[in-house]
């Protein structure tokens with residue numbers, strides 16, 4: 001009996017493995033047509049090139065490896081001047097950024113924010129508010145997938161709350177939130193130690209997992 005069960009389990013597992021192998025190999029051929037899809041990663045830390053930018057880049061690198069049609073670009077908001085939304089549109093760096101989000105080749109977004117007081121950074125909030133022209137007259141970002149990366153200096157420092165807040169905002173743009181597979185359920189959550197994420201193996205794994213999921217979703221939705 002035990003032998004039968006074991007054999008049955010083995011056959012079931014082998015079957016699943018075969019299906020998985022087939023679906024991986026046919027995934028690229030079946031999804032997204034032949035066109036190039038651009039994934040933009042946005043680092044919303046006021047500190048250019050620091051841990052948030054590195055974490056977003058890790059997600060983009062994994063996304064790019066999914067399929068040759070995926071192109072990626074990191075936009076680092078560190079050092080840029082981006083004011084909150086106001087009735088009179090501010091004359092600042094946002095005017096150079098907006099066209100990138102109107103590119104018809106845009107396939108999805110990966111937004112990164114440091115956890116600031118267990119919340120998204122002020123820069124992230126300003127940037128997300130200033131995407132408002134992409135809601136009217138047309139919902140330019142609708143039906144595109146996005147993933148969120150959050151970096152904190154503390155374990156349980158509010159990374160998941162930061163992700164949720166950004167997800168709540170981007171739902172207003174009609175975008176589709178993408179979580180990861182385990183261990184990146186909500187998104188990518190990283191721990192910075194002495195201004196470095198290099199030692200956070202698990203966190204970097206969540207970033208890669210999220211990047212892959214956004215790329216796969218972008219290909220499926222395109």
Ligand SMILES: Cc1cc2nc3c(=O)[nH]c(=O)nc-3n(C[C@H](O)[C@H](O)[C@H](O)COP(=O)(O)O)c2cc1C
Nearest residue numbers: 045050051052114115116117118152153154157192
């Ligand atoms: C104003 C401020 C508030 C912060 N609040 C938190 C927090 O609530 N939780 C946390 O884990 N880290 C907190 N941190 C630490 C940052 O999230 C952490 O250093 C992060 O890596 C910074 O991202 P960066 O290296 O890209 O600038 C805070 C840092 C600052 C400057």
